[in-house]
Amino acid sequence: MAKKAFKSESKRLLDMMIHSIYTHKEIFLRELVSNASDSIDKLYYIALTDDNITFNKDDYYIRIETDEKNRTLTISDTGIGMSKEELEENLGTIAKSGSFDFKSDLEHEEDHDIIGQFGVGFYSAFMVADKVTVISKKYGEEDAYKWESEGADGYTVTKSAKDEVGTKIILTLKSNADEENYDEFLSEYTIRRIIKKYSDYIRYPIKMMVKKSRPKPGTEGEGKTPEYEDYFEDETLNSMVPIWRKNKSELKDEDYNNFYKEKFFDYDNPAAVIHTSADGITSYKALMFLPARAPYDYYSKDFEKGLALYANGVLIMDKCADLLPDCFSFVKGLVDSADLSLNISREMLQHDRQLQIIAKNLQKKIKSELIKLMKDDRETYEKFYSGFGRQLKFSVYNEFGREKELVQDLILFYSIKEKKLVSLKEYIEKMPEDQKFIYYACGESNEKIEKLPQTELVKDKGYDILCFTDDIDEFAIKMLGKYEEKEFKSVSSGDLGFETEAKQEESEENKEIFLFMKDALGDKVKDVKASTRLKSHPVCITSGGELSIEMEKVLNSMPADQKVKAERVLEINVDHPVFEKIKELFASDKEKLKKYADILYGSALLIEGLTVDDPIEFSNNICELI
Numbered sequence: 001m002a003k004k005a006f007k008s009e010s011k012r013l014l015d016m017m018i019h020s021i022y023t024h025k026e027i028f029l030r031e032l033v034s035n036a037s038d039s040i041d042k043l044y045y046i047a048l049t050d051d052n053i054t055f056n057k058d059d060y061y062i063r064i065e066t067d068e069k070n071r072t073l074t075i076s077d078t079g080i081g082m083s084k085e086e087l088e089e090n091l092g093t094i095a096k097s098g099s100f101d102f103k104s105d106l107e108h109e110e111d112h113d114i115i116g117q118f119g120v121g122f123y124s125a126f127m128v129a130d131k132v133t134v135i136s137k138k139y140g141e142e143d144a145y146k147w148e149s150e151g152a153d154g155y156t157v158t159k160s161a162k163d164e165v166g167t168k169i170i171l172t173l174k175s176n177a178d179e180e181n182y183d184e185f186l187s188e189y190t191i192r193r194i195i196k197k198y199s200d201y202i203r204y205p206i207k208m209m210v211k212k213s214r215p216k217p218g219t220e221g222e223g224k225t226p227e228y229e230d231y232f233e234d235e236t237l238n239s240m241v242p243i244w245r246k247n248k249s250e251l252k253d254e255d256y257n258n259f260y261k262e263k264f265f266d267y268d269n270p271a272a273v274i275h276t277s278a279d280g281i282t283s284y285k286a287l288m289f290l291p292a293r294a295p296y297d298y299y300s301k302d303f304e305k306g307l308a309l310y311a312n313g314v315l316i317m318d319k320c321a322d323l324l325p326d327c328f329s330f331v332k333g334l335v336d337s338a339d340l341s342l343n344i345s346r347e348m349l350q351h352d353r354q355l356q357i358i359a360k361n362l363q364k365k366i367k368s369e370l371i372k373l374m375k376d377d378r379e380t381y382e383k384f385y386s387g388f389g390r391q392l393k394f395s396v397y398n399e400f401g402r403e404k405e406l407v408q409d410l411i412l413f414y415s416i417k418e419k420k421l422v423s424l425k426e427y428i429e430k431m432p433e434d435q436k437f438i439y440y441a442c443g444e445s446n447e448k449i450e451k452l453p454q455t456e457l458v459k460d461k462g463y464d465i466l467c468f469t470d471d472i473d474e475f476a477i478k479m480l481g482k483y484e485e486k487e488f489k490s491v492s493s494g495d496l497g498f499e500t501e502a503k504q505e506e507s508e509e510n511k512e513i514f515l516f517m518k519d520a521l522g523d524k525v526k527d528v529k530a531s532t533r534l535k536s537h538p539v540c541i542t543s544g545g546e547l548s549i550e551m552e553k554v555l556n557s558m559p560a561d562q563k564v565k566a567e568r569v570l571e572i573n574v575d576h577p578v579f580e581k582i583k584e585l586f587a588s589d590k591e592k593l594k595k596y597a598d599i600l601y602g603s604a605l606l607i608e609g610l611t612v613d614d615p616i617e618f619s620n621n622i623c624e625l626i
């Protein structure tokens with residue numbers, strides 16, 4: 001029988017498994033048991049939804065067998081099985097090519113990362129076995145087939161014999177090596193331990209014949225020393241109670257963490273766990289996790305949000321997107337409800353009232369848990385926020401602010417006064433009584449913003465300023481409009497919203513000077529005027545219209561045919577010695593003043609993090625003056 005080659009991606013994953021130095025090889029058993037359980041789910045589901053089939057619950061189980069002599073470990077299930085085509089399709093091709101793309105990007109990283117982060121599935125068997133045989137009979141079909149492979153050089157599929165529907169996977173374990181003892185996977189003790197650790201909640205019995213000891217009949221009794229004999233008994237190794245159905249009091253942090261890491265392929269513990277239930281018109285149990293950091297594909301289009309959905313313990317959907325709003329797309333978890341019909345289709349689910357109620361409740365719960373985390377464990381919240389803050393801010397803005405109510409209390413910005421991240425609520429609570437607006441300034445980094453000339457006067461008033469360093473920040477805040485009736489105001493906006501001390505009078509002469517400078521600068525600026533906000537700096541740029549300079553930067557960094565331009569106003573500090581010079585030149589050397597205007601405008605642009613339009617002219621002008 002000629003061998004068939006694995007698809008190239010599969011071959012690479014397989015190679016990785018075969019040569020894996022991953023220390024937790026035992027997870028192969030979790031993966032195979034989980035596949036077995038999924039396959040029984042599929043058959044169980046057919047049975048539940050088809051009146052023509054009667055089933056006996058005892059017929060659904062997973063069995064583990066060991067054979068020390070032949071060094072084989074067998075995992076069989078009474079699930080739906082695989083046809084010949086499915087054996088080829090499912091085991092010859094890696095399903096999750098997405099995870100594999102990631103691996104190719106990080107080719108040099110240790111395999112720890114990929115194995116820890118993804119469910120590597122069936123191929124993980126090759127971490128411990130040098131030969132894998134799969135014998136399967138599909139539900140509704142006559143024939144059984146055998147898939148066999150000794151590694152990356154290919155596999156065969158041949159006709160085989162099997163009475164019952166289901167799948168049997170036989171692993172021929174690798175020989176022991178210096179540091180690896182594969183024999184341990186034949187030991188009852190190890191198998192028990194691995195099953196308890198990873199697969200305790202699997203809802204079908206995982207059975208194994210275990211060796212027990214009992215006194216020989218007739219050897220017991222007074223004055224006798226009992227003799228013992230070995231016997232075998234079928235035992236169910238797992239408790240079968242899903243963790244979300246257990247009482248919170250029965251569960252330790254470790255239980256939640258283990259479950260999370262195994263089910264959602266993370267190698268960090270979650271930042272928070274939300275285990276909640278409701279009884280009444282709608283009843284459900286939900287177990288949700290807030291990851292501590294963003295998965296690699298979180299900000300890519302490949303990321304799929306959603307919670308697993310169970311109807312009374314039966315998995316009906318792996319990722320039900322309708323259960324999570326976009327703003328909380330990072331939440332992982334599951335919902336189990338007795339009120340959902342098993343027959344429900346994806347399309348029907350969208351309109352299911354029960355599901356909508358559950359989704360609404362969960363939204364509220366996630367929000368309140370996040371607020372609690374922010375208050376009670378700020379360090380963890382900020383760690384979480386460093387991964388998902390962007391998403392939260394984006395959600396304020398996205399879809400015309402549809403989800404802004406849900407997220408506005410969760411976003412944080414760096415405060416110039418507090419020198420740390422603060423929420424909008426915390427900002428407002430510390431506002432002096434006379435402060436009417438929430439002030440913010442945009443820039444590349446907090447440090448750069450703190451040095452911006454535009455912040456001087458606001459700081460002087462004793463008002464705090466929030467630093468907007470993310471592209472999305474100002475857009476989000478524009479969408480929000482107000483927070484608790486307080487409007488947002490940029491320190492660069494034309495009107496700062498408070499009375500400023502009367503600066504040198506706007507004399508006719510000054511007006512003439514500014515007009516001259518404006519003409520000299522041409523269409524670069526909309527206006528040149530005396531500043532009310534500058535104290536020690538000579539100049540700054542502010543925006544005249546709705547579009548701020550920061551927004552201009554962001555929009556122009558995106559691919560588009562048309563570039564936008566914010567209206568620029570050059571503000572001049574009339575109390576600065578520079579202005580004396582300007583006046584002098586206006587009277588004596590207007591040509592020179594034109595050059596000064598250009599230099600001042602250029603400096604203001606540079607402070608703002610923009611580039612000067614003509615760097616050569618700018619530099620020439622400076623050199624000439626020097």
Ligand SMILES: Nc1ncnc2c1ncn2[C@@H]1O[C@H](COP(=O)(O)OP(=O)(O)OP(=O)(O)O)[C@@H](O)[C@H]1O
Binds near residue numbers: 081095096118120123
């Ligand atoms: N015991 C089994 N019975 C029936 N089908 C199976 C069994 N084991 C594997 N399969 C099929 O092979 C496919 C590939 O399995 P594999 O474990 O590689 O990926 P997966 O289960 O889809 O993903 P993951 O393990 O990450 O959840 C499965 O989706 C399933 O269709």
